Amino acid sequence: MNARSLQTTIIFLVVGGILALAFGGFLGPVSRQFSSALIAFQTWVSSQYLGLQDFATAPRDIVSLRARNSELEAQVSQLQTQVIELQQRVSQTEILAALVDFSRANPESAYKAAAVIGRDPSPFLHYIIINRGSNDNIRRGMPVVTNQGLVGRVDAVIADAARVQLITDPASAVNVYLQNAEADAVLLGSVTGDISLDMISQDASVEAGDLILTSGLGGGYPSDLIVGQVVTVRSLEFELFQQATVQPAVDFARLEIVLVITNFRPVDITPLVP
């Protein structure tokens, strides 16, 4: 063995021994100092490199990110439009399903579905305009309902549209029947859209929650259509009749699709009125 190889062997043994001592935990304080200095240096080098890399690549990334962002924003707005359209379809489908259920539950009447496309331009009147007219065999006087109850009746018809007078209209008067009290009454509209009952006999025992149905008297409407429920009753001994406020079964502010009862012909009793 020459001197050079001996020197190499000694170096390996010394380094190996130091490493063995270090791995064995005998050089803890020294190795910690060394490693922390090394890590600090590496951190500095790394951060400098990343900074340089950012500086070199950032402009290109911003441009591409902006382009990508605008693409995604366009996609989001498109998807939001689709979501709104689908929600509208779901809403319409639910309404139509309810109307189909209603027409199946009342097979004695023939129905024609119509969409509400407008309201009367004058705030004094409560009319709606529907997209069915004489071309669809809609005639003046036909009752209009939803699955919830009575809406009104057709007031005027043109070829492809009709105007419907709501039961909330101040000129509307519907003959109704109080189911629990077994009494007849007249349902009246008002300028505010509230409806009320009048001409209830003083003998009738009317209570809040009583169901109100059309009576069919007068021939203007078919019988047994749900109109609403009694909310409060006003009964004064010195008056001839009782009055009551009514919660309508139909939400008139949210009318979208209605059913016209096409097999009902109103009876004009005007010549019989003295």
Place this chain on the structure above:
Amino acid sequence: MRNLIAFPLLFLAVILQSSVVSQVQLLAGYADLPLLILAAWALHKRVDTAWHWAALACVLVAFVSGMPWFAPTAGYLAVVFFARVLQRRVWQAPLLAMFSVVFAGVFFIHLLSFVSLQISGVPLSFLDVMGLITLPSLLLNMLFSIPVYAFMRDLARWVYPAEEYE
């Protein structure tokens, strides 16, 4: 030819009135878009077709509405008449004239509507009508009159350019 803009504009106004404006309610009242358009149009000095527009608006509204036909007819003609009279006197304050015409027009049309419905046998309470319909409608009409006036002023300048008029 530019006068023909009245047809699409008034058709659109009546459609919007029936489908959109009538849904924007304050208590039981809402704005009257055809009235605002007529008032704003008639207030412009160069405009010489205000009566034609009024007649067209009367026909359209009387056709759509369940109100007796003479109520909107007399009302809209009165609005144009009032606007033409005021236009000659309050020419330096056009927006003030617009407010005045709308104020008077709404009251007059509602008075006509009230009287015609009373004659038809519809039971109406005057106080209810004033508090729940007329005053809220007046407020909404006043609010809408500013943008409608600005739009109609630009339209009038387009239909009647200054160089052609002078």
